[in-house]
């Protein structure tokens with residue numbers, strides 16, 4: 001299992017190194033000449049957007065949960081009007 005992970009990481013590093021070399025050599029397009037191919041930058045942008053969307057959704061869901069908990073806490077702690085505390089014996 002770990003071997004597979006190392007192979008994947010190794011392939012990714014080789015692919016990345018290859019693309020950087022290819023971009024530097026001008027074999028593949030690189031708009032801003034930073035050594036990272038346009039193809040990869042575009043892909044990263046798409047992934048980033050997706051990650052941001054997911055993070056936003058999670059934050060929204062967490063905020064909703066917090067609001068719900070606050071509401072529930074309010075309901076529990078709220079004193080009911082017109083009802084006096086019963087004296088303890």
Ligand SMILES: [Ca+2]
Pocket residue numbers: 030031032033034035036037038041
């Ligand atoms: Ca670039």
